[in-house]
Amino acid sequence: MAQKHRSLAIVVPFFVGIVLLAAMAGSALVLGIDVGRKSEEVRGLETEAVQTEAALLALVDAETGFRGYALTADAGYLEPYYQGLERLRAIEAASPSMFAIDVETDGATLRFADLVAHRLALFEQGIADIKQNGPLTGGRLDVVSQGKQVMDGIRKLVGELRAHRRADIAALSGDLAFRNMLAFGLVTAAGIIAIALSIAQFFAFNRQMRRRETSEAALQLRSREIELAADMTNALQAVPTREESLLVIADYSSQIVADMTGALYTYNNARDQLVLSASWGNPALKGELVESFGPDQCWALRRGTAYIAHSARHGLNCQHVHGVPHSYMCVPIAAQGAVYGVLHLASPAATPEIAFSGIQDTARGLANRLSLALANMDLREKLRSLAIRDPLTGLFNRRVLDEILTRELARADRARSRLGVAMIDIDHFKSFNDQFGHKAGDIVLKSVCDQIAKMLRRSDLACRYGGEEIVVLLPDIDVENGVRVCEKLREGVASIELGELVPGATHVTVSIGFSLYPDRCSDHGDLLPSADRAMYDAKRAGRNRVSAYGGPAPKPDLPLDIAQPRLETIGSTPT
Template identity: 35%
Template sequence: MLALIWMLVDASIQTRDSFRWVTHSAEVIETMDDALSALREAESGQRGFVLTRNASFADPADARLAVSRQTMGHLVELTADNPMQNMRARELRSLMERRIEMLRSTLVDARSGNFDKARTIIASGTGRDLMAMVSLRVDSFLAEERALRLTRIDAADRRLSWVRQLALVGGPIIAIAILSVSLLLIWGIRRPAGVIRRAMTALGDGDRAMRVTTAMGSHEFAQLASGYNEMAGQLQAAIVDQGRSEQELKIAHGELMRNSSILRERGEVIELLGGMAHRMQAARTDEELAQVIRVFVPRVLPGIAGALYAHNNSRNLLVPITGWGGFVPSQDGFAPDQCWALRRGQSHFVAEPGGDIVCGHVAADAIYHCEPLLAGGEVIGTLYLEGVIGEESGFRLTVMAENISSALVNHRLQRGLREQTIRDPLTGLFNRRYMEEALTIEIARARRSGVPLSAVMCDVDHFKRFNDEFGHDAGDVVLQAVANEMRGRFRDGDIVCRYGGEEFAVIAPGTTAQALAGRVEDVRKGITEIVLRHGGRALGSTSMSFGIATWDDSMAGDGAALLQLADAALYRAKREGRNRTVIDMQQAA
């Protein structure tokens, strides 16, 4: 069987190699045809260009010349296995290179306008003679390669026929051998299997003294019989041990009941922590989050005072979020390297004076426990607890710390997402959507309280010039510089927004248009003094035009009328020459 398999594999490999050589010959023939075809197409393009003076014939001719040269190089590589054909391929490549250079020279003359010289070269017949020589050599090359391909096809057919003969002869031999082995295996398995089956049936009927003593005739079945005998002996021993096991089960039941009590208590704690987690996830402000912690932590860890600290925005200080159980944390906070729990990334506690190193943020004689708050492998804060945390409280502390960590991360993400939805990403100012919402709120407040409310519409003068002369990146630099100037000069209570493009809007609660005009003038002058540079280039100076209007009770509550008046004032500032501040005409009167 092994000999037959080896012969089949060897014959298959040889057949595969033969067909691969046939494919190789076909590729050589195809490559030669492609090279000659590309050269002829280039020749036609050259003649078309010279005769018609139409430049559309020239570019394809150049491309086909490059294809012909590249294809001939590939042909030389393909024939490396056949020295004779490789020699012919190199000669052909040399002839074709001569023809290619003649065609390129003619194209150069024609492109330079010397069409008479180009036509003279074509009419001389040198190219035609050289092309005829190429064609003869190509025919000789292809004839040799086609003959070689036929020889390889015949060899592949002979080897394929040999594989079929091996399969026809070897198949029945292998089938007979397998059948013979199968019959021997069946006879060798059925007799000992019957003995073991009868013994196991008797054991199942209650005869636990039944053993297999008959010779099995094979090592494997002897091991199986020995295993059965051992199993039957162990079964008898197990029955003896059953009484003892019942007593052990009673003990285990008692332990299980105690564990059940612990699990029930932990379940109640988990339910409490779940309620705490839901409320923390729903908290929208820092104070709401602190309130949830003050309410629930004393219920999770009764009798233990403490505080929650979290990193500030700069991550150079841990500031208190809240405290509970009578503990009032210092509002100054402490540096991260003052807490050993944060340094080590794991719990740190002092159960008795001198029992361990004391953190720098607690008293030297304190009995305390610090638990780091981790999220995604990053430390985001710490829990400080006064006193000793017991074993069961340790479980509660671990779960609670995970919930608080998750809530802190979620709280920060929500706050960050809200900032993204109301801020313009380029300037950092509030966006138009936030401005419209804020304007509606401020109008409602002004209507209730009677305080004035004004709005400013403004845009950058000649902003298109920056984009056209220096590019859109320079335009972005201008917008950012203007936004910084406006952010720094308006009041904290004023809402500065990017309205769209180079246009900005300001909502100024508690002030009239006349009172606001002075502040706007300061902003306008400050913008004219900005030195604009981008990429090492000076962009020049810029200016802005401003329109101011004040809301009154006759206007709609959505702020559209107020913005229209401010926009009309801005349009008037543009008409009057730009770089100025104009108050709505009715209000100015």
């Protein structure tokens, strides 16, 4: 009986211990399964947030290509547009549930898919209009404005969605932390009997937590890079000049590839050189950066792919890398077969493979974004140049002349200074075109304009007025010096050797009319016409000469209040 009681005393506690241990193990198991499920849910939310950002970036890239096409009607700019649409479709195929998300904002419920579909419809509408009618202008630009409003709505929706997902992730993470602590407490309470199991379970959970933390850190880093890249793209769209764009690139690049010394070299077509345009990071390594180098001095450009090396090692080293020994990485920046520059990263680490192991994908992604940014900068500069310059001669166009003339006349009034105007016309230009053809005429016109432009002061302004007529503004000048400048221009044009440009032609001359405000012409509206009349007087006097407008003077046979212009001709031997 006592043995039975002893057995019971042993078995019952053992049984109770087993039951408790089983209950604890079961509870811990249930908690572990729930933790794993919630961890997957967290990863799903984080992935969804990243995919939403990627969808927004795809739309931004598509809009960039559309805007280039809208302004130029050049189908080449549709390449980033179609690439953006392709990425958007791939994201939708991979995460269809994301496009079905409804978000309540400003009292209204919006669906992500509806806004995206609306924006794509506007893209298609605009492209169809451009294909039929050419670049968007005037009232046809409404489709661009509507598209911007829709994109603003998408960005706001993505921001709302990101905030919701962050709140959900924070709530799930707090719940996960509580459940982990509860599971740990249950396992610890099992006592000596379950020490081995508790330790094993603890390490299992610990490993899982480390994996989750590593995964979360990687996702957060990637999400941060995407956010910075999107912010950089938005900032670049807001700055008007290349200098400001380079400052934006340097600022955001230093954050995207943090802890690295970096430099952006942009390609200068005129010099055939890569020129240092922006830099960031360690002052010691920045001081070693060269100002410019040739394309054949960088192995990344020669190979067409990223190149990693150490400057002190023997072997293939980029010739533009100098200074103290360090690891470096060069990534070519290219788009649509054109080279725009090189992204150069440097680290004091002795082993380049280790130094750049964690940022190679980041650096390549940054280089891809910079290629689009630099391409957009070049496009913007070309469009600006087309808006203010004559495409044949390179001189400013008549619209710029009207603006500058008004401004210079106002400045002359304020400063009580003078403004000279020279009206230049190529002699016998129509006959030359009839004899040698319009292509030869274009060559002569450009040669005359180039000769005039290189003979002027920095303060002077040469514009193509129309046809073969050129207007030159000469601020702060008097009649004597104005006529002297015109004579030098006439002589410079007469010195052009046409035989090298147009076989069979001998020489070209110009007739120049000069007027001066306010000495010879005090009427703003009559300054150009007075120079034009002086130019025609030079034509009538035999061409290849300078004629200065003498100002209005009354004739004896006319009433005193009716004035006629007086013209002074400073001639040369007529040709």
